[in-house]
Amino acid sequence: MAIGSLVILLFFPSWFLSVQTREELKSCDFPAIFNFGDSNSDTGCTAAAFYPEILPYGQTFFHEAVGRASDGRLIIDFIAEYLGFPYLSAYINSIGTSYRHGANFAAGSSTIRRQNRTYFDGGSPFTLEIQTEQLNQFKARTGKFFNRAERNSFTRNFPKPEDFAKAIYTFDIGQNDIAAAISNGMGMEDSQPVISDIVDYFANQVQNVYELGGRTLWIHNTGPIGCLPVAMPAHNANKQTPVAAGYLDQNGCVQYQNDMAKDFNKKLKKLVVKLRAQFPEASIIYVDMFSAKYELISNANKEGFVDPSEICCGYHEDGNNVNCGNKGMVNGKEIYAGSCEDPSKYISWDGVHYTEAANHWIANRILNGSFSDPPLPIQYSCPLQ
Template sequence: MIYILVRCLALTHHSRTINMKMKFQVFVFLLFPFVTASDVSVSSRRPYAKYESIFNFGDSLSDTGNYLAVGAPGFPQIAHLPYGETFFGNATGRASDGHLIVDFIAEAFGLPSLPPYLKQTGGPYKKTGMNFAVFGATALDAEFYYAKNQGPFLFTNDSLSVQVGWFKKWKSSICTSKQERHKYFKKSLFLVGEIGGNDYHIPLLYIGAPIEQVRPLVPLIIEAIINATTAIIEEGAANVVVPGNLPIGCLPAYLTRFQSSNRSDYNPITGCLDAFNEFSKYHNRLLIQALKTLRKKYPRARIMYADYYGASIGFYYSPKLYGFSGGSITACCGGGGPYNFNISSLCGQPGSTVCDDPSTFVNWDGNHWTEAAYRHMAKGLIYGPFTSPPL
């Protein structure tokens, strides 16, 4: 019953009526012990499945230190506090105040946090997985953007296909034979994303192109994600999670960049920009359809869709029910303005400030989420209805 209610919420969250807000709050209240127990470790309930290793590909939402390993040239502040202040006490290369979703997933399965590939030294974590994600990575190759004279907007050239190439190169160090690798990978969980967000940030956020001009890019990005997933399955992956996009219309960076005097541009309940959230849902619909086709091609592989949108949209409709009393569309760390986001004074730069308690905020720095938000999302993905088929 609860599963059905949550799925309905994910499908109907765009309603503008106060009646829907009341329904949403009632349904979330029914789930309150599940979604708000931030003091309980994500691993306090062990999943039924047991994975012996995790391999991750993606961008800053799951990078645990690869970008930092190369010096973080386009975003040097990620190498310093306040990044990492909540849990680690120092900057680890994670674009948050603490843990990411991938950290909580690893914890839930009794595995250590994934070491970044570019810092890999063959240590004790070798058999429990590897993280190939890179801050700023795109689904499409860098050459695509250089051909469009958009190369200067890239934070890295280490796109999704580059990361898959690293994996193919690295896998030979794990097992000596193909048969042994396939046996090992069958007990592994592969996470392909979230990826694609930066492909949209370039034309939308950095260039300011209208959404209509960016929509034709979506099928290309979906194709790149499916190609990478296919390549991983061909290497022996049997359990693959492919996340969708998040509600970018709720990001302080977008809310600042596209401030409007037209009240109809904003959702009256959440304050998010409806058009950009609809764009995220368009991406997700195409991805879901592509994964259905991929499942038919690889019926023996467990290909799971992770609904990052559904797992996070509740934060914006009823933030206080999740403990987010500080704000849902205002960044904890930033340089001021109505959403505490200033491109001239980003989090960690001179002129920026940090909130007293990041756990009361959904957003960390304008483009990324807080550890508290990631924790709630992870619970919904691991134990709740937001991974299909279930994780």
């Protein structure tokens, strides 16, 4: 065995110890993807349930608003492309929808824990608990069609019963739980029990997915929430008020908010280790989205992007904020908060969500396993047979 291969194996869990080199790995041939998350991976749930997105959302790739909080494709779209699947349809879509290769349960503003907020207050009824229950319903209802003696063309729009055990289950949720804690005035010290509770809730839902047959779980940690432009003083504070030393890091990100995200991620990674011991026949991959996104933010200019604090769509100047695609009054004058000329140069689309270009950059770096534990490319991340 090559020394390089030996070094890699020392960091892999027990279920991977029998593999000698990456060349010997067999592609998983996933038949479907089932995704859980918030607006970072919502492909149409919120738009179908409440109000549809409007242009310029979707303008870059789809050339129309398609329920995504970006100018184009999301990371989950690039995951689907990479695995050879069509883009995932939202579970509650009702017209012209095929779920043959999976379904997307993610919804904008969703959280792991239940929040005492309505949609109009920035909340969502589609918590992770609801999303995993939707998976339960989806599996049970589609299974009935395949259990009938006579199968018809209707079943071609659904995954086969055996596909659920072979599918990959992706999770990208938790950012809104951290944001809720911040909005409630919590700092690092008093957020500790809350973050622990959030992770416990997450563990329960992962166990639910496992009990429904999920054996390949691809879990994203949460990104650097303190680096979202809307969190930065340049967009939400009085410019006359000086920023205290240590409040911002070297990239202009709000340090304590990122520290809270890091604390969540640390506890999440410990949970993943625990779940691997609890479910040894499953493959549970921890994806460090925080590091991937922070690397992009740290090297924005080098990678061809403008300053990461800049926002492509919307109006955010001198304490005045008009959301992307909307009209508003600024200094007695009505303005339309449209898109920048070239979204591909921006990391932030609307101050909260990433542009297609940034999503593509990040996807390219997580799909090959560079930010994963264990460092497996996604197509090799299923359990050993």
